[in-house]
Amino acid sequence: MGGQPASSNAAVLSAGTRFDHGVASGDPLPDGILLWTRVTPMTEAVPGSGLGPDVSVTWEVAEDSGFLRVAAKGTTITGAARDHTVKATPTGLRPSTIYWFRFRSGGVASPVGRTKTAPAAGVAIDRLRLGVVSCANLQAGFFTAYRHLADRGDLDVVLHLGDYLYEYGVGEYQARDVVVRPHDPTTEMITLEHYRRRHAQYKSDLDLQSLHAAVPVIVTWDDHESANDAWSEGAENHAEGAEGTWKARREASQQAYAEWMPVRYDVGGQLYRRFGFGDLASVSMLDLRSYRSEQAANMVSADISSPDRTITGTAQMDWLLDGFTQTDTQWKLVGNPVMIAPVRFPSTLSTAEIGGVQALLGTTTIDGVPYNVDQWDGYAADRSRVISHLRDHGVTDTVFLTGDIHSGWACDIPADPLTYPTTGTSVATELVCTSVTSDNLDDILGVPPRTASLAVETAFRTANPHVKYLDFDSHGFSVLEVTPAAVRMDWYVLSERTSPASTSSLSTSFRVAAGTQTVTAAL
Known part of the structure; x- marks a missing residue:
């Protein structure tokens, strides 16, 4: 049935060349696109094995699905050194144009993919429609959200904001402690073989394959592509020594990511990058793991406002701020892996509710006050630089698009949260998509959806007047429509994440009118 993956190390099905992991495209430019696949040239060359010969792979890009009008073609060599993954970067394509692509090797053709180039710089664009997703844990459910996005047929691109896959072993993190689909390998990812096999397992999912074959993606990583709560020199879910060095593990995760993801990134390079749409x-896609200082967790004396602590690193911060003021585009969209709007914890929550929210948001308690230390809340000096820059330069129409916290939010980003909204102003907005499958608050509390969480949501909105919408329970995806008049986010929720036949329905919509820097309910 749709979505059920085959194990990447499953028994051999047949001899000969195969394209078991689908095709994908990403990082669209006005004149080019990145194409991806993985070829299995022989039965022994399973992902992560290091086995199999170097092989030649040809690729084609055409203006029609029958490949009668070929626009670009080429040949590349792949082998065990890159786990038999393939990337091609055709250029000379037309802007704002739908193309079809495929690969061939050993007399065998891959599935056909559909993609689209970006509009030319400066060209007037009336509408842009993006899918927005985050946090897809294979052990916690089926990827029907991806299938519903693929079936729409109206998306220009999909933003994946991180946690594309999870590092945990079987029984470590799943759906309300029920393993819906066990991870391969069964142990936590630590080595290059582990990361390659896990990427292969996720790419074996038929719903994920359908999304990649239907629309280009722009991706960034969060923490679980390497290990939970990763920072520049370690991670919460890494035991130095017992699990090797963090440097070796991080390099393994980054190598597998560079091999297996349709992204213009090579190990040691720069993941943060910017795309224009007319x-x-x-x-602007951020990398908030590679350069950040250690989180303040378990450091009671830590000063979360210290300018010596960073979430972006100096170079990325300068690049981000320059992008706000130097771009010629109206809307400045930021692919932001972790939440930037400030969040104050309500004082009215019970001990169980506080524990549930802390587990969901990755918070810790410092001097008796809960802080969202893995988000921008834990790096207040960097956030202040962003807010001050937007305010002082009069930058308008900035929208942060965020994942990570398995919940849906629509927020203003106030220049001063203490005076907002009485006398303070909002300098930007933030729209947060919920998880594809990963546990929400109702799952953590072990209660039915839309029951106990309702009171918690009300308490959070009361304590944070800049938060206009909050859903702690739903799983699904979002669709963002951008026009000169407004940005609108639609949140779609799944009927049951643990069912491969799950339906989806529109839950709510919020919009940001041009020039307002505020979110309002969309009618």
Whole structure:
């Protein structure tokens, strides 16, 4: 049935060349696109094995699905050194154009993919439609959200904001402690073989394959692509020594990511990057794991406002701020892996509710006050630089698109949370998509959806007047529509994440009118 993956190390099905992991495209430019696949040239060459010969792979890009009008083609060599993954970067394509692509090797053709180039710089664009997703844990459910996005047929691109896969072993993190689909390998990812096999397992999912074959993606990583709560020199879920060095583990995760993801990234390179869509919008994708200081967790004396602590690193911060003021596009969209809007914990929550929210948001308690230390809340000096820059330069129409915390939010980003909204102003907005499958608050509390969480949501909105919408329970995906008049986010929720036949339905919609820097309910 749709979505059920085959194990990446499953028994051999047949001899000969195979394209078991689908095709994908990503990082669209006005004149080019990145294409991806993985070829299995022989039965022994399973992902992570290090086995199999170097092979030649040809690729084609055409203006029609029958490949009668080929626009670009080429040949590349792949082998065990890159786990038999393939990337191609055709250029000379037309802007704002739908293309079809495929690969061939050993007389065998891959599935056909559909993609689209970006509009030319400066060209007037009336509409841009993006899918927005985050936090897809295979052990916690089926990827029906991806299938529903693929079936729409109206998306220009999909933003994946991180946690594309999870590092945990079987029984470590799943759906309300029920393993819906066991991870391969069964142990936690630590080595290059582990990361390659896990990427292969996720890419074996038919719903994920359908999304990648239907629309280009722009991705960034969060923490679980390497290990939970990763920072520049370690991670909460890494035991130095017992699990090797963090340097070796991080390099293994980054190598597998570079091999297996349709992204213009090579190990040691720069993942943060910016894309333009005519005069309408730019999309700046952040990397908030590679350069950040250690989280303040378990450091009672830590000063979360210290300018010596960073979530972006100096170079990325300068690049981000320059992008706000130097871009010629109207809307400045930011692919932001962790939440930037400030969040104050309500004082009215019970001990169980506080524990549930802390587990969901990755918070800790410092001097008796809960802080969202893995988000921008734990790096207040960097957030202040962003807010001050937007305010002082009069930057308008900045929208942060965020994942990570398995919940849906629509927020203003106030220049001063203490005076907002009485006298303070909002300098930007933030729209947070919920998880594809990963546990929400109702799962953590072990209660039915839309029961106990309702009171918690009300308490959070009361304590944080800049938060206009909050859903702690739902799983699904979002669709963002961008026009010169407004940005609108639609949240779609799944009927049952643990069912491969799950339906989806529109839950709510919020919009940001041009020039307002505030979110309002969309009618």
